[in-house]
Amino acid sequence: MKVLVCVEERGGTLFNGRRQSSDRNVSRDMLREAGSLLPDGSLMPAEEAMSEGCRLWISPFSKKLFRGKTDYLVMVENPLQEALEDEKAEKRFTGHQTITVFVEDLDLYPYREAIRELVLYRWNRTYPFDRKLDIDLSEYELTETVQLAGFSHDLITKERYVRKKEGAHE
Amino acid sequence: MNKRLCTLWISLVMTLCLVTGCVMPPVEEETSQPDLTLIETDSSHQADEAAPSGQTEEGSQAGETAASQDEAAGEAATSQTESEEPASSQDAAADGVYVSPETYEDFNADTIPAFAGKTYAVIHDNVPYFTEEEIREALEGPYEDYSPLDDLGRCGRAMGSLGVSLMPQGSRGDISQIHPSGWQRGCGYERSHLIAFQLAGENDNQQNLVTGTHFFNNDGMRPFEEMVGDYVREFQTLVLYRVTPVFSGDELVCRGALMEAWSLEDEGEDICYCIFVYNVFDPSEHTLIDYRTGRTYEGELQIAEEGMAGGIVQSEKEPGEIHTYIVNKRSLIFHYPDCEGVEKMSDKNKMEFTGTRDDALDAGYQPCPACNP
Numbered sequence: 088m089k090v091l092v093c094v095e096e097r098g099g100t101l102f103n104g105r106r107q108s109s110d111r112n113v114s115r116d117m118l119r120e121a122g123s124l125l126p127d128g129s130l131m132p133a134e135e136a137m138s139e140g141c142r143l144w145i146s147p148f149s150k151k152l153f154r155g156k157t158d159y160l161v162m163v164e165n166p167l168q169e170a171l172e173d174e175k176a177e178k179r180f181t182g183h184q185t186i187t188v189f190v191e192d193l194d195l196y197p198y199r200e201a202i203r204e205l206v207l208y209r210w211n212r213t214y215p216f217d218r219k220l221d222i223d224l225s226e227y228e229l230t231e232t233v234q235l236a237g238f239s240h241d242l243i244t245k246e247r248y249v250r251k252k253e254g255a256h257e
Numbered sequence: 258m259n260k261r262l263c264t265l266w267i268s269l270v271m272t273l274c275l276v277t278g279c280v281m282p283p284v285e286e287e288t289s290q291p292d293l294t295l296i297e298t299d300s301s302h303q304a305d306e307a308a309p310s311g312q313t314e315e316g317s318q319a320g321e322t323a324a325s326q327d328e329a330a331g332e333a334a335t336s337q338t339e340s341e342e343p344a345s346s347q348d349a350a351a352d353g354v355y356v357s358p359e360t361y362e363d364f365n366a367d368t369i370p371a372f373a374g375k376t377y378a379v380i381h382d383n384v385p386y387f388t389e390e391e392i393r394e395a396l397e398g399p400y401e402d403y404s405p406l407d408d409l410g411r412c413g414r415a416m417g418s419l420g421v422s423l424m425p426q427g428s429r430g431d432i433s434q435i436h437p438s439g440w441q442r443g444c445g446y447e448r449s450h451l452i453a454f455q456l457a458g459e460n461d462n463q464q465n466l467v468t469g470t471h472f473f474n475n476d477g478m479r480p481f482e483e484m485v486g487d488y489v490r491e492f493q494t495l496v497l498y499r500v501t502p503v504f505s506g507d508e509l510v511c512r513g514a515l516m517e518a519w520s521l522e523d524e525g526e527d528i529c530y531c532i533f534v535y536n537v538f539d540p541s542e543h544t545l546i547d548y549r550t551g552r553t554y555e556g557e558l559q560i561a562e563e564g565m566a567g568g569i570v571q572s573e574k575e576p577g578e579i580h581t582y583i584v585n586k587r588s589l590i591f592h593y594p595d596c597e598g599v600e601k602m603s604d605k606n607k608m609e610f611t612g613t614r615d616d617a618l619d620a621g622y623q624p625c626p627a628c629n630p
Contacts, residue, residue: 095480102484102530103379103383103529103530105526105527105528105529106527107484108483108484108487108488108491109488109491110487110491111491151526151527210487212480212483212487213479213480213483214480214483214484215377215480215481215484215530215532238490238491239487239488239490239491240487
């Protein structure tokens with residue numbers, strides 16, 4: 088499972104039950120991560136996105152960020168749990184399937200072993216928070232850092248982490 | 258034989274257990290949590306409960322997120338969980354537990370929560386005090402409004418319906434010519450915008466600038482301003498916003514500011530907060546504010562338990578203690594007797610003054626910057 092999360096400078100994710108920030112360029116990049124946004128910037132046909140498993144899994148909390156893109160979403164109450172179950176089933180029948188999940192309002196910790204890849208979008212801002220990223224990044228290896236130009240933010244830092252193999256944790 | 262005895266013994270123990278109702282306690286599953294994990298959920302901040310005082314519950318379209326968590330880094334939430342909720346606000350107040358005022362008008366220096374070491378405290382369950390009328394007016398379009406300075410030259414509330422059209426195109430200009438009430442040069446203050454420059458483009462409006470510490474202005478207010486600014490830029494929509502500096506009596510420096518924000522288009526679904534930011538120095542600086550004058554002095558800021566009443570309590574360096582100071586008759590600067598400045602002073606300029614520090618200030622003397630009496 089590949090999980091996408093947005094964080095502020097200190098690792099905060101939510102304040103007062105609300106997202107701290109959003110940026111349409113980040114939402115677009117998330118569709119790219121799911122595979123439905125093609126290199127030329129266009130979206131693949133919706134039917135193809137569905138059949139190829141290129142849709143982004145979200146909870147209803149995140150729906151607002153993907154207006155007009157519902158064909159490219161799988162919206163379920165707990166996308167982490169359902170993606171986990173779906174991946175297990177897919178592995179049995181087809182061998183391999185990676186699901187991309189965008190998480191804002193759910194705990195990652197219970198699913199940490201299933202999260203093979205973690206993509207952090209860092210706002211490079213200090214926002215208030217009462218909820219934090221609940222995963223230990225020392226269990227992951229940073230493999231890529233990219234600067235994204237935002238719409239409402241100057242630069243958003245995108246970091247890609249891959250889970251270390253068992254026994255390789257610091 | 259041994260086997261029989263053993264079986265008999267086990268049967269006896271089991272029978273005893275059944276008779277006495279003794280059962281083995283279940284083995285609790287050990288769960289380890291990483292350092293970053295934040296655990297406890299607090300349903301008191303369920304977003305769907307939020308609606309400003311003027312809003313009906315049906316009118317609230319707040320998010321469906323799970324409850325917020327306590328935070329290891331220690332962001333404050335002053336409201337009580339249901340199980341801890343006291344029987345009545347009177348009981349709570351009697352126990353020293355903080356209870357937010359019911360109305361905006363009742364929020365003042367006497368009703369701010371105790372400083373718990375964090376830049377801000379949540380007020381009124383994070384729901385702004387805006388009235389229906391204020392919301393209706395704000396929906397008509399962007400505006401900004403600043404209270405005139407009072408007789409002491411102090412700012413009042415700054416309010417606006419913030420939209421992109423109010424945001425500045427260029428960068429901020431020089432504001433060093435503005436001296437907000439209580440401003441003291443060299444005390445480490447910042448000229449603090451009530452409505453941030455990035456939100457309304459007010460550069461040097463003296464009705465929008467107060468004397469504040471870095472802890473107040475940058476660490477406290479700024480994260481909340483950034484959240485609103487980025488939201489307005491992203492969605493090109495309006496946020497009703499109010500910042501109210503809170504002064505005690507005739508003090509010239511505010512104790513802090515009440516900050517309220519409410520996204521209008523989605524009725525607070527994305528932006529909804531009501532917090533008080535403390536105007537104090539970072540406790541690690543061991544610097545206190547004489548809020549009456551803006552002068553600073555050494556001392557300890559009292560840090561209370563979260564969610565308690567009491568406001569800002571300073572363990573002062575005995576400002577009320579009587580000292581004998583040495584005053585330079587020419588410069589009118591007063592010193593502790595052992596200050597190096599006294600040694601260098603000619604005898605004819607020396608004059609003793611006995612009284613409190615405040616007495617010396619009231620007499621028109623200035624404290625020596627070296628010995629800081």
